[in-house]
Amino acid sequence: MWCALYLCCLLIVGCGAAKCLVRSRSWIEWAGWVLCLGPGVTGLCLVALSILGWRPSRLAILLLAAFFAVVAVVVRRTRSQESAPPAPPAAAPPPKWWTALCLIAIAYGIFVVALDTLVYPTIEWDAFAIWQLKSKVLASQPLWPRPAYFSNIALSFSHLRYPVLAPMISAGVHAMVGRIDDELEKAPFLLFYLGLGAAVYAAIQSRRGTTAALSATALLMTTPLMLNYAGSGTAEMALTAFYGCSIIFILRWQERQQISDLIAASLLSALMIWTKNEGYALAAINVLAILLLTPHPLRRRHLLAALACALLIAALSVPWIWYAHPLPRTDENYMDRLRVGLMLANLRRLPLILGSLLTEAIRPDHWCIFWFLLPAAAILNRRRPTQRPVVTLWILLAAQLLAYVPPFLVVDLWKNVKELLDVTTGRLLLHATPTAALLIGLQWPQLPRPAADRPAPMVH
Amino acid sequence: MLGSAAVAIGLDVHKRFVIHQFKQRQLGCAQTDAMLRKASQGRGLFLRFSGQFRGTWKNFPCGAYYRAVYLLYPLPVLVGEPSQLINPHDGAEQIRQAANFDPDGAWLLRHGVPRELSYCYSDSGNITVTMQAAAPAPAPQ
Numbered sequence: 162m163w164c165a166l167y168l169c170c171l172l173i174v175g176c177g178a179a180k181c182l183v184r185s186r187s188w189i190e191w192a193g194w195v196l197c198l199g200p201g202v203t204g205l206c207l208v209a210l211s212i213l214g215w216r217p218s219r220l221a222i223l224l225l226a227a228f229f230a231v232v233a234v235v236v237r238r239t240r241s242q243e244s245a246p247p248a249p250p251a252a253a254p255p256p257k258w259w260t261a262l263c264l265i266a267i268a269y270g271i272f273v274v275a276l277d278t279l280v281y282p283t284i285e286w287d288a289f290a291i292w293q294l295k296s297k298v299l300a301s302q303p304l305w306p307r308p309a310y311f312s313n314i315a316l317s318f319s320h321l322r323y324p325v326l327a328p329m330i331s332a333g334v335h336a337m338v339g340r341i342d343d344e345l346e347k348a349p350f351l352l353f354y355l356g357l358g359a360a361v362y363a364a365i366q367s368r369r370g371t372t373a374a375l376s377a378t379a380l381l382m383t384t385p386l387m388l389n390y391a392g393s394g395t396a397e398m399a400l401t402a403f404y405g406c407s408i409i410f411i412l413r414w415q416e417r418q419q420i421s422d423l424i425a426a427s428l429l430s431a432l433m434i435w436t437k438n439e440g441y442a443l444a445a446i447n448v449l450a451i452l453l454l455t456p457h458p459l460r461r462r463h464l465l466a467a468l469a470c471a472l473l474i475a476a477l478s479v480p481w482i483w484y485a486h487p488l489p490r491t492d493e494n495y496m497d498r499l500r501v502g503l504m505l506a507n508l509r510r511l512p513l514i515l516g517s518l519l520t521e522a523i524r525p526d527h528w529c530i531f532w533f534l535l536p537a538a539a540i541l542n543r544r545r546p547t548q549r550p551v552v553t554l555w556i557l558l559a560a561q562l563l564a565y566v567p568p569f570l571v572v573d574l575w576k577n578v579k580e581l582l583d584v585t586t587g588r589l590l591l592h593a594t595p596t597a598a599l600l601i602g603l604q605w606p607q608l609p610r611p612a613a614d615r616p617a618p619m620v621h
Numbered sequence: 622m623l624g625s626a627a628v629a630i631g632l633d634v635h636k637r638f639v640i641h642q643f644k645q646r647q648l649g650c651a652q653t654d655a656m657l658r659k660a661s662q663g664r665g666l667f668l669r670f671s672g673q674f675r676g677t678w679k680n681f682p683c684g685a686y687y688r689a690v691y692l693l694y695p696l697p698v699l700v701g702e703p704s705q706l707i708n709p710h711d712g713a714e715q716i717r718q719a720a721n722f723d724p725d726g727a728w729l730l731r732h733g734v735p736r737e738l739s740y741c742y743s744d745s746g747n748i749t750v751t752m753q754a755a756a757p758a759p760a761p762q
Binding site: 259262263266269273281282283284286289290293294297298301313314315316317318319320341343376379380383384385388491492493525526529530531534581 | 622623627629630643646647651683684686687688692694695700701704705706707709710712
């Protein structure tokens with residue numbers, strides 16, 4: 162019961178945050194933002210309180226939810242609703258059987274992720290050794306004064322310097338339930354899975370129609386590795402959801418130039434940094450995308466927008482950088498080793514790294530043909546005029562995959578780089594699945610709507 | 622596209638509900654958890670690993686140590702000196718080297734790990750488990 166109440170609190174916080182930041186064009190889009198922002202903003206607030214000396218507690222969570230509920234009500238009364246967008250031109254609705262099959266696939270995904278998060282205990286190695294161990298630490302003690310855990314090198318296997326947002330979201334479960342609960346600690350990650358699906362669906366549906374949206378969402382939510390990691394209790398699902406939503410807001414910024422979209426993208430980028438170290442690279446890519454991929458990148462307004470985005474991300478991230486700086490550096494220290502000289506000296510690893518990424522992408526037990534559909538959709542879409550969102554997504558996907566290469570060039574502590582590649586490339590590609598799903602959806606071949614069903618042209 | 626989703630779901634159904642891969646892992650974890658809780662009895666735990674863990678048991682010492690730390694937190698769990706570094710890329714080797722460390726009862730009591738759980742891997746592939754409480758050093762005569 163307390164866990165259910167905690168999930169409701171996360172949704173209330175998400176409502177408040179989404180009301181402040183964005184205007185949604187459909188209820189599914191709205192649900193996506195609420196489900197992804199709720200746990201993220203709650204986690205960040207609990208981290209802030211913890212750094213100030215208060216460990217997560219039931220009272221703090223309820224007060225947070227109450228605060229954001231008031232915010233949601235106040236903003237609702239003072240802001241008008243955004244009108245629904247026009248339907249995509251000449252997009253045929255999907256056949257009923259296609260819709261049914263897609264919904265069955267999505268329903269299966271929700272079922273197994275719900276089983277993993279709500280019924281089964283934490284059994285994934287990284288989940289219990291790293292993320293959920295940290296959640297117990299954070300539930301037991303505030304971040305200030307620094308708990309002994311963070312300087313205990315016998316616990317270095319849990320990556321003492323990894324960011325703490327995902328564990329703090331789980332720590333909220335422990336706090337709400339009133340005890341350390343090994344089975345329910347993963348419950349909030351179900352919201353990320355649902356939210357990512359809703360956000361990707363809405364983003365494609367508004368641009369390409371329901372068939373493309375349903376199909377791409379069903380593909381995204383049923384890839385084997387997504388089903389494996391979504392409810393496992395690691396931070397992968399959180400990072401994937403934050404990144405997916407951030408690039409949707411970047412696409413919105415490109416189309417509408419609304420400051421609210423920029424703020425949302427910046428907040429999500431900061432949440433990525435608080436979630437995993439890969440977040441630094443992804444946030445940097447987002448800032449560059451905002452700077453360079455807008456319609457008029459050199460206009461003063463857009464330069465200032467990119468600068469404001471970078472400053473907001475930095476402001477939200479600095480507390481973690483400050484907190485983590487003195488912690489023991491007993492595991493991989495990519496940041497200090499990312500030097501051009503070192504990368505050039507290890508360039509001979511490049512074929513191995515690229516080969517591993519490619520081998521991973523074609524693994525049928527991890528991806529089926531998900532990554533094959535990407536070039537297939539591009540080929541089928543080749544005759545359509547170039548679209549800015551599609552080009553942006555291709556650039557973001559390429560940038561993300563390239564950004565993951567330098568750490569493997571400079572890694573030192575692993576005896577065998579191949580061993581590290583084997584255990585990490587799957588998860589790195591998982592982070593890129595929202596971008597790929599959006600690309601598949603936005604390049605989905607469209608059957609024209611029968612002439613009798615098309616709306617009549619306006620006559621002036 | 623439908624084929625991809627169908628195969629993905631088929632693979633997952635097979636893994637979860639036909640060969641019960643997840644259930645086997647859960648049972649394995651549940652057995653290890655039960656052993657750890659029984660050994661700990663609500664107190665700190667010292668883990669000993671002896672023998673050359675091989676084959677499918679190669680990573681067992683790592684897994685057992687990590688699982689013990691997670692399960693029993695905030696109770697202390699040690700495999701060696703508290704200052705023994707156990708990091709993610711070398712943990713198996715570091716735990717193997719820690720097997721040479723043989724503290725007495727007084728040391729265990731001093732470091733808050735009065736309970737011991739020993740896993741001994743034999744050449745035939747069997748693992749013998751023993752648990753005991755640390756005995757304090759006899760008082761000097």
